[in-house]
Amino acid sequence: MTIDKVNLAHAFASFGDHWNPRVAGDINDFQVKLVKLDGKFDWHHHEREDELFLVVAGRMKMGLRTGDVIVEAGEFIIIPHGVEHCPEALDGECHVLLLEPNTVLNTGNVETDKTRATLERLG
Template identity: 80%
Template sequence: MTMVAKVNLAEAFARIPEAWSPHVAGDINNFQVKLVKLDGKFDWHHHYSEDELFLVIAGRMKMGLRTGDVIVEPGEFIIVPCGVEHCPEALGGECHVVLLEPGSTLNTGNVETEKTRRTLERLD
């Protein structure tokens, strides 16, 4: 039997100990709902075959794009299509973001850095 459960985002984000370490909060078909805390600037990267949705829950995020930066406020989201180079950055302190992307998506895409997380912890 499939389990139905709700997620309290404030409680879930409180369980994430560090920035740039996505945690899986749920699964939708081949997609995952991931929660991540942003603090400072990430690495420029792109994904060969995965689109990503970034929904800002708390704080502010700048999505660096080669075509121009986009500021994303709480309650707003941005979709970065596959192949588009991007660089998320928290503005003015920590930022909490919900990601919706295929489960196979590597957080640093086409680059390998100290922020690369090949295995994600689950919050459920």
């Protein structure tokens, strides 16, 4: 077994597209994913999976039907399953680390042009 460390700055620099999560690691039935946000995503929810969004660089607005939450670099927000949400990058590009079950489809209960059924792995 090989144990590797991940440098987040180098990992984010290795890809340039937006709304296309990359798998950076696995923890039991969970995955650590890195994604670059630009603009607004789609409103959606996940029936069974909770999600953690950790902002590494930039700022993100998490749209919620109960009111928006601004998440700054170094902060995270956990979205419980069943809660409709809509991530949005503020002030340009935003880098986010996701921690979520490996069963999560990035667009949850909807299918759009941003849906990624198969994710690329970093490395």
